[in-house]
Amino acid sequence: MIAENRSLPFPHDVVIVGGGPAASFTALFLLQHGIRPLLVERDSFPRFHIGESLTGEVGGILRELGLEADLAARQFPIKHGVTVYGANGINTFWVPVMRRQHDGDLTSTTTWQVRRDEFDQFLLETAVARGATVVKGDADSVLREEGAVCGLRVKTAEGLQEFPCRILVDASGQKTFLANQGVTGPKERGSYEKQVGIFSRVTGAVRDPGEAAGNTLIFYQEKHHWSWFIPLSETETSIGVVVPGEHFSQSGKSTEEFLEWKLRNLNPALTARLQHIEFTEPVRTASNYSYHVRNFTGPGFVCVGDSHRFTDPIFSFGVFFSANEAKMAAAAIRDVLANGTEREADPFAEYEATCDFGQQVIQDVIDFFWEYPLAFQMMAHKSHKGEITDCFAGRVYPAHQPSEAVQTMRRMLARVRTPQPEPVA
Amino acid sequence: MSTAHHLSILDALCRANPACDRTRIIETTPLLDEGLLDSLQIVTLIGELESSLGCQIPLDEVLPDNFQHLTAIGALVDRCLPTNSAPSAT
Numbered sequence: 093m094i095a096e097n098r099s100l101p102f103p104h105d106v107v108i109v110g111g112g113p114a115a116s117f118t119a120l121f122l123l124q125h126g127i128r129p130l131l132v133e134r135d136s137f138p139r140f141h142i143g144e145s146l147t148g149e150v151g152g153i154l155r156e157l158g159l160e161a162d163l164a165a166r167q168f169p170i171k172h173g174v175t176v177y178g179a180n181g182i183n184t185f186w187v188p189v190m191r192r193q194h195d196g197d198l199t200s201t202t203t204w205q206v207r208r209d210e211f212d213q214f215l216l217e218t219a220v221a222r223g224a225t226v227v228k229g230d231a232d233s234v235l236r237e238e239g240a241v242c243g244l245r246v247k248t249a250e251g252l253q254e255f256p257c258r259i260l261v262d263a264s265g266q267k268t269f270l271a272n273q274g275v276t277g278p279k280e281r282g283s284y285e286k287q288v289g290i291f292s293r294v295t296g297a298v299r300d301p302g303e304a305a306g307n308t309l310i311f312y313q314e315k316h317h318w319s320w321f322i323p324l325s326e327t328e329t330s331i332g333v334v335v336p337g338e339h340f341s342q343s344g345k346s347t348e349e350f351l352e353w354k355l356r357n358l359n360p361a362l363t364a365r366l367q368h369i370e371f372t373e374p375v376r377t378a379s380n381y382s383y384h385v386r387n388f389t390g391p392g393f394v395c396v397g398d399s400h401r402f403t404d405p406i407f408s409f410g411v412f413f414s415a416n417e418a419k420m421a422a423a424a425i426r427d428v429l430a431n432g433t434e435r436e437a438d439p440f441a442e443y444e445a446t447c448d449f450g451q452q453v454i455q456d457v458i459d460f461f462w463e464y465p466l467a468f469q470m471m472a473h474k475s476h477k478g479e480i481t482d483c484f485a486g487r488v489y490p491a492h493q494p495s496e497a498v499q500t501m502r503r504m505l506a507r508v509r510t511p512q513p514e515p516v517a
Numbered sequence: 518m519s520t521a522h523h524l525s526i527l528d529a530l531c532r533a534n535p536a537c538d539r540t541r542i543i544e545t546t547p548l549l550d551e552g553l554l555d556s557l558q559i560v561t562l563i564g565e566l567e568s569s570l571g572c573q574i575p576l577d578e579v580l581p582d583n584f585q586h587l588t589a590i591g592a593l594v595d596r597c598l599p600t601n602s603a604p605s606a607t
């Protein structure tokens with residue numbers, strides 16, 4: 093551990109709220125830097141979680157952490173890409189999982205579809221096996237000293253416990269723990285906050301043959317109406333529809349009725365694949381999932397993943413941001429701990445700006461897809477193929493962006509958007 | 518739109534969607550509403566129009582309104598031709 097001879101007794105330099113991907117990836121990267129964090133998770137794992145399709149970049153991070161063999165052993169389906177079906181169910185476009193090689197060439201790669209109950213438990217157990225500690229409990233409030241966060245108060249089975257630390261990481265996902273505590277800026281509504289996702293798992297869904305069996309399928313109906321089809325095992329498939337909340341509430345249907353109804357009429361190609369399905373999970377919903385939090389780092393604290401921002405699930409970027417931000421946060425935490433700068437006004441300013449920058453690039457891509465679907469396809473297939481592939485391959489940070497494609501998107505979006513603050517470069 | 522353009526556009530449309538029956542398509546046939554052009558076919562159509570007519574269709578013009586029917590596509594092509602070779606009016 094870095095801080096051994098300090099006067100204050102900090103058994104853990106870093107305490108992390110949560111035990112999902114953002115928390116476990118942060119822990120795994122901190123451990124690579126020789127820092128052993130304490131994680132506080134309130135749920136008993138395994139527990140259900142949505143967010144099952146990983147991008148290629150997450151596949152790369154899992155390999156970097158030496159986890160490929162374990163994932164293969166769990167027989168998570170291998171994803172080669174995403175097929176997007178147009179509204180008529182006939183025309184499709186294919187987005188392969190790609191990565192850039194060191195020489196800059198784009199090359200095909202693969203990633204995984206994961207059953208999040210197992211995946212999240214596996215990541216957390218791996219972090220523990222490598223030296224992290226997990227406490228089961230509900231993060232209750234922060235400890236503060238002279239304006240800086242210096243620990244966490246947790247409700248555990250034994251009562252309220254205090255865990256002092258030098259840096260508190262918020263990886264509490266949609267619960268946005270630090271925003272609720274008033275430590276960061278407030279949780280502000282995102283562009284897709286009126287959307288609702290309604291989903292379950294089924295057996296009997298018809299997959300593509302051979303190697304393509306593990307791929308994600310996206311079915312488009314009309315603006316803001318779409319559906320996902322994510323193979324989760326040999327037999328089970330995650331199925332979900334996403335629509336404006338109003339469309340659901342005006343239907344007068346229960347979530348179960350609504351899901352079954354949409355699966356029959358959203359897209360003919362989807363309906364054809366679901367003729368003989370059986371539901372294996374309850375029907376669940378996700379709403380109000382689109383938001384962002386400003387000022388999400390500061391003296392003694394830093395947010396990672398959904399705890400500060402989530403836009404929309406259409407392109408499966410959720411776990412990507414959790415994993416990538418975890419890696420960047422761990423490196424920043426290592427430096428801040430080594431320099432003893434955690435109580436300064438803005439110790440993680442650069443990390444925060446980089447996160448906002450990357451999240452904004454993907455927000456622009458998603459907004460552009462919905463506002464200008466034709467121009468988006470034109471770019472993806474013809475005029476800016478490489479640059480769009482770059483976005484999907486995770487090149488969303490300042491070293492590679494804003495590309496000409498993203499600049500064009502921003503220019504066109506400016507016409508339909510209410511004025512927004514510029515993303516921080 | 519010139520007659521020459523009309524025919525070239527119809528040819529391009531039928532190459533983008535071979536299922537189109539050219540004898541049944543008139544200037545105002547609603548191509549999108551009748552499912553004769555979807556978004557991917559529009560990408561193909563743009564490529565066909567650019568190579569056969571020498572126009573350059575900028576992304577700003579790749580909007581559904583510009584592909585509603587042959588007349589709209591003709592107006593789009595006219596706007597996107599190099600100015601020195603603008604076609605004569607019909």
Ligand SMILES: Cc1cc2nc3c(=O)[nH]c(=O)nc-3n(C[C@H](O)[C@H](O)[C@H](O)COP(=O)(O)OP(=O)(O)OC[C@H]3O[C@@H](n4cnc5c(N)ncnc54)[C@H](O)[C@@H]3O)c2cc1C
Nearest residue numbers: 110112113114134143145231264265289397398405410411
């Ligand atoms: C409908 C929908 C579909 C999606 N599909 C995809 C997809 O296909 N691919 C993808 O990559 N992403 C997808 N996502 C996004 C993805 O689910 C999230 O981005 C991802 O789970 C974020 O990880 P995280 O670790 O930040 O948060 P989480 O995974 O939510 O983990 C947060 C953890 O913190 C714990 N916690 C919260 N508060 C406290 C507290 N006070 N004390 C202790 N513990 C606490 C929670 O119990 C939880 O385990 C989807 C999202 C939605 C809404």
